[in-house]
Amino acid sequence: MLERLPHDPEAFTQGLELRGDDLYEGTGLSGSSSVRRGPVGGAPTVQRDLPAPLFGEGLTLVGPRLWQLTWQNGIAIERDARTLRELRRVRYAGEGWGLCHDGTAGGAGGRLVMSDGSSRLTFRDPGTFETTGHVDVTRDDIPVDRLNELECTPDGGVYANVYQTDTLVRVDPATGAVTAEIDASGLLGSAERRAGALELNGIAAVPGGDEFLLTGKRWPRMFRVAFVPR
Numbered sequence: 225m226l227e228r229l230p231h232d233p234e235a236f237t238q239g240l241e242l243r244g245d246d247l248y249e250g251t252g253l254s255g256s257s258s259v260r261r262g263p264v265g266g267a268p269t270v271q272r273d274l275p276a277p278l279f280g281e282g283l284t285l286v287g288p289r290l291w292q293l294t295w296q297n298g299i300a301i302e303r304d305a306r307t308l309r310e311l312r313r314v315r316y317a318g319e320g321w322g323l324c325h326d327g328t329a330g331g332a333g334g335r336l337v338m339s340d341g342s343s344r345l346t347f348r349d350p351g352t353f354e355t356t357g358h359v360d361v362t363r364d365d366i367p368v369d370r371l372n373e374l375e376c377t378p379d380g381g382v383y384a385n386v387y388q389t390d391t392l393v394r395v396d397p398a399t400g401a402v403t404a405e406i407d408a409s410g411l412l413g414s415a416e417r418r419a420g421a422l423e424l425n426g427i428a429a430v431p432g433g434d435e436f437l438l439t440g441k442r443w444p445r446m447f448r449v450a451f452v453p454r
Contacts, residue, residue: 225411227448229265233420236441238425239283239292239323239373240426247428247437250283259283259292259308264437265446266344267363274301282323282373286350291336293320300353314353322374324382325350326397326413337382337397339374343367345382345397357423359400361393368393368402375427375436383436385425392427407454408438411447419444 231237236257241251248360250440251257251292261397267335274280274294281293289311290303300314319340327334335356336348361368361384369385375382381403382395390409393402408424422441429436430448439446 225447225450226364228357229424229437229446229448231439231443232267233444235443236422237373237426237439237443238281238441240428240437240439241283241324241375242428242430242437243285244311244391244431248283248285248290248305249409249426252280252295252441254279257294259273259290259303261306261308270306272303272307272310273312281320282339284323284325284374284376286336287326288334291323291350292339293323295320298441302353305366316353317390321372321387322384324374326376326380326382328376328380329397337374337376339371339372339384341370341372341387343369343371345371345374345384345395345400361395361400361402363402363405373425373427375429377422377429383427383429385423385427387425390424392424401421403452406448406451411438411449412440412443412445416444 236252238252255276257274260268261270279295283292290305292301302324322339329335372385372387375383394404424440426439
């Protein structure tokens with residue numbers, strides 16, 4: 225752990241992504257969902273709320289646009305990345321959990337990677353949101369399910385929070401194989417847990433290095449970390 229930073233303890237964090245000095249965060253719960261942009265460790269400078277019954281989930285940036293998922297509403301919302309103004313809505317089947325943009329994938333614009341709480345990652349076109357493929361995630365040939373918030377990294381990996389655990393996994397999206405497991409337990413103290421902090425659910429790669437921001441649902445803190453061998 226490299227640094228402790230403030231985090232809104234009321235934020236039911238579902239998605240996290242860092243671009244330059246701007247931190248983007250999506251929050252959940254029907255009637256309380258939002259998407260926010262602001263400085264790391266500071267209050268949001270732009271916030272857009274989702275009307276009930278929409279339940280916000282993961283988000284990712286694609287150039288000047290932002291995609292935000294909803295949980296069981298079957299709606300992906302495309303937004304302007306600066307103003308967070310809604311541009312359009314696209315329907316999809318199943319649940320939406322995590323989302324990231326794999327710009328290293330072949331083809332113009334790369335691809336979106338989406339989780340739905342199972343062991344499957346679905347690939348989508350970043351312009352149309354249409355499905356283009358999928359991969360099933362396994363560790364030693366055993367499915368790894370409850371994949372939640374995602375982060376695609378420049379080296380081609382996909383990091384995934386495992387729901388209701390303090391574990392993250394790094395996935396090779398070409399094969400679905402888990403190539404690393406990260407133990408993030410111990411970031412929060414027991415007093416913070418008792419005060420209402422819930423699951424680890426938020427990972428954002430810090431550009432230009434091997435550092436990440438980690439937080440969770442209703443966590444009072446965010447942590448800048450580097451992953452090291454056990």
